Amino acid sequence: xxxxxxxxxxxxSEPVAAxxxxxxxxxxxxxxxxxxxxxxxxxxxxxxxxxLGKFLPxxxxxxxxxxxxxxxxGLSFLSGEHVPHTxxxxxxxxxxxxxxxxxxxxxxxxxxxxxxxxxxxxxxVFVAGAPVEQLVxxxxxxxxxxxxxxx
Amino acid sequence: xxxxxxxPRKPDAPLTGYxxxxxxxxxxxxxxxxxxxxxxxxxxxxxxxYEERLGDPGQFPYARGIHADMYRGKFWTxxxxxxxxxxxxTNQRMKFLLTQGASGLNVIFDIPTxxxxxxxxPMVEEEVGVQGTSLSTVEDMEALMAGLPLDxxxxxxxxxxxxxxxxLAMYLAVARKRGLAPDRLRGTIQNxxxxxxxxxxxPAYSPLNLGLKTAVDCLEFCARQMPHxxxxxxxxxxxxxxxxxxxxxxxxxxxxxxxxxxRALERGLWQFKFGVxxxxxxxxxxxxxxxxxxxxxxxxxAVLGGAQSLHCCSYDEPIxxxxxxxxxIAIRTQQILAYETGxxxxxxxLGGSYFIEALTDRLETExxxxxxxxAEQGGMYRAIETGWVDRELENAAYRYxxxxxxxxxxxxxxxxxxxxPERDHEVPAHPRPTVEAVHARLDRLKRFxxxxxxxxxxAALLRLRDExxxxxxxxxxxxxxxxxxxxxxxxxxxxVMREAYGHAWDPAGQLPSVL
Numbered sequence: 005x006x007x008x009x010x011x012x013x014x015x016x017s018e019p020v021a022a023x024x025x026x027x028x029x030x031x032x033x034x035x036x037x038x039x040x041x042x043x044x045x046x047x048x049x050x051x052x053x054x055x056l057g058k059f060l061p062x063x064x065x066x067x068x069x070x071x072x073x074x075x076x077x078g079l080s081f082l083s084g085e086h087v088p089h090t091x092x093x094x095x096x097x098x099x100x101x102x103x104x105x106x107x108x109x110x111x112x113x114x115x116x117x118x119x120x121x122x123x124x125x126x127x128x129v130f131v132a133g134a135p136v137e138q139l140v141x142x143x144x145x146x147x148x149x150x151x152x153x154x155x
Numbered sequence: 156x157x158x159x160x161x162x163p164r165k166p167d168a169p170l171t172g173y174x175x176x177x178x179x180x181x182x183x184x185x186x187x188x189x190x191x192x193x194x195x196x197x198x199x200x201x202x203x204x205y206e207e208r209l210g211d212p213g214q215f216p217y218a219r220g221i222h223a224d225m226y227r228g229k230f231w232t233x234x235x236x237x238x239x240x241x242x243x244x245t246n247q248r249m250k251f252l253l254t255q256g257a258s259g260l261n262v263i264f265d266i267p268t269x270x271x272x273x274x275x276x277p278m279v280e281e282e283v284g285v286q287g288t289s290l291s292t293v294e295d296m297e298a299l300m301a302g303l304p305l306d307x308x309x310x311x312x313x314x315x316x317x318x319x320x321x322x323l324a325m326y327l328a329v330a331r332k333r334g335l336a337p338d339r340l341r342g343t344i345q346n347x348x349x350x351x352x353x354x355x356x357x358p359a360y361s362p363l364n365l366g367l368k369t370a371v372d373c374l375e376f377c378a379r380q381m382p383h384x385x386x387x388x389x390x391x392x393x394x395x396x397x398x399x400x401x402x403x404x405x406x407x408x409x410x411x412x413x414x415x416x417x418r419a420l421e422r423g424l425w426q427f428k429f430g431v432x433x434x435x436x437x438x439x440x441x442x443x444x445x446x447x448x449x450x451x452x453x454x455x456x457a458v459l460g461g462a463q464s465l466h467c468c469s470y471d472e473p474i475x476x477x478x479x480x481x482x483x484i485a486i487r488t489q490q491i492l493a494y495e496t497g498x499x500x501x502x503x504x505l506g507g508s509y510f511i512e513a514l515t516d517r518l519e520t521e522x523x524x525x526x527x528x529x530a531e532q533g534g535m536y537r538a539i540e541t542g543w544v545d546r547e548l549e550n551a552a553y554r555y556x557x558x559x560x561x562x563x564x565x566x567x568x569x570x571x572x573x574x575x576p577e578r579d580h581e582v583p584a585h586p587r588p589t590v591e592a593v594h595a596r597l598d599r600l601k602r603f604x605x606x607x608x609x610x611x612x613x614a615a616l617l618r619l620r621d622e623x624x625x626x627x628x629x630x631x632x633x634x635x636x637x638x639x640x641x642x643x644x645x646x647x648x649x650x651v652m653r654e655a656y657g658h659a660w661d662p663a664g665q666l667p668s669v670l
Contacts, residue, residue: 031266031281031282032266032267032270032278032279032282033266033282033286034266034356034357037396037397037398037548037549037552040549040552041549041552041553041555041556044549044553045553045556045557045560057357058357059357059360083266083282083285083286084285084286084475084476084587085281085282085285085286085587087587088281089281112440112473112474112475113474114474114475114584115440115474115576115579115581116581116584117584131440132439132440132473133439133440133441133473133566133569134441134569135559135560135569135570136556136560137560
């Protein structure tokens with residue numbers, strides 16, 4: 005049921021207050037079941053999540069990341085347009101000075117493309133079908149690692 | 156991933172975990188959709204009069220299939236969804252599929268085309284030819300269908316909402332140029348604008364009032380002039396993909412069909428056919444070759460259920476568009492089923508199974524309940540507008556994923572029996588269009604625009620604007636055939652219709668009206 009936390013997922017023994025995540029879709033791809041479910045599962049894991057929607061201009065996601073003071077920004081792709089968008093988005097993040105924001109890419113992505121996405125500026129790539137707990141673990145590790153004593 | 160685990164399904168579990176598998180029994184005793192399954196089914200679980208409940212195949216209530224002889228009379232149509240790159244690229248792949256034994260074609264378009272935007276729209280360069288094939292002009296349709304006999308093939312066209320009437324008009328224009336009347340054509344157009352809305356497109360890109368109007372235009376035109384054409388393919392597949400169960404899938408799709416039927420009746424149509432295509436998927440990118448096995452089971456289920464037409468997903472579906480090899484395996488899967496297994500030799504081989512018939516009854520009851528719930532809210536159109544449908548879909552998808560996360564629902568290779576990515580088998584992925592290919596496509600469109608007769612184009616656009624303002628019931632298909640033949644592009648025709656129905660010419664707000 006919406007809003008209630010499942011009994012066994014995720015392991016929530018440690019406090020993870022205020023990891024803030026902005027999620028969105030920048031291409032003209034409408035497949036957003038995955039990212040919407042992900043938003044809820046990350047909330048269940050104790051994170052604060054803003055799902056911005058789809059068909060978004062890159063600038064809208066960047067602006068929201070700044071406004072929300074998010075530590076993590078994630079883009080979801082399911083239709084094969086991930087490489088050029090990731091490159092362009094990573095460039096925009098850098099040019100706005102958002103170098104310590106964790107930039108994640110996920111969705112239906114051929115494994116062969118992962119090195120290219122990391123080289124283009126993504127900090128992590130998560131393909132469909134993988135349990136969300138892996139992603140939760142990755143975010144906690146990277147955000148806590150980066151922010152040191154504030155966590 | 157690296158923490159030691161007692162779970163026998165994790166790769167680094169101690170060997171004792173695997174040995175426990177000897178005593179293992181199924182943890183989940185439900186159907187895929189979540190219906191509880193009893194240990195055994197008996198005659199009383201599927202009681203009732205045979206003629207009334209089931210009837211022979213080909214007889215009311217068609218519980219045992221729609222034809223008396225089912226596949227003995229004709230195999231199901233073996234068609235694979237296909238579409239990528241330029242129309243020429245897709246034409247080549249369609250011919251390949253036919254040489255491999257596909258008995259029908261099924262073309263899908265990229266997002267700009269599906270949304271009624273031309274390939275040279277400033278916002279879409281990264282999408283051209285990516286998710287399907289790119290099509291903006293009647294010349295593109297000619298290239299797409301080059302060398303394919305329009306009166307010989309069964310063509311399923313996956314396009315919906317307000318782009319559907321224009322694409323259909325382009326197909327009809329190519330047929331006209333080849334001297335073929337509409338009644339010679341055989342096929343299907345998806346033309347299901349309600350599903351377009353809740354499967355992804357924001358309202359600005361898929362205005363429902365226009366989508367419904369043009370859907371009924373297509374329906375009416377096909378019903379009157381194209382006896383071998385299915386004018387709507389109510390898309391239940393995407394509902395299931397969104398996480399709904401079987402009963403909801405039936406209830407929602409019948410609610411959509413009811414919306415179309417009601418509007419068709421308003422135009423005095425009382426006789427038309429509906430075809431339903433199904434293909435369930437549950438494919439994952441981890442250990443992707445396993446998907447071949449999943450698809451084979453699903454295809455068998457479809458055939459045991461009496462499907463008329465089958466698209467087998469390619470095993471690389473959760474990775475990219477299908478490669479040629481993956482497409483071939485999907486067709487071979489259908490052929491093994493058709494020619495080797497004997498699954499089609501008797502009509503409705505599972506008819507009378509206590510278990511199957513009990514499940515069928517239960518699904519019917521639950522689907523009727525859902526249909527009433529939607530009717531109480533004022534029908535599917537209204538249920539979409541209020542956001543109820545979106546919430547149902549999202550909740551279903553969330554529940555599904557929770558079951559996966561908690562390993563209540565086992566997906567082999569994904570949340571159980573995992574191998575680390577570096578030890579997983581890698582499969583080739585269909586490449587996205589190169590920058591050069593996209594530029595070649597845009598050049599071609601530019602040349603088309605430069606070459607066409609400006610005066611005829613303007614006259615055609617004005618005529619379309621006039622006809623589009625003559626009210627809902629004025630059918631635009633005959634006009635659209637002339638209009639696209641005069642050189643009007645998909646984006647232009649859609650723009651004119653959008654304005655006539657109270658929407659901005661360009662959903663992205665970047666292009667001005669050409670009129």
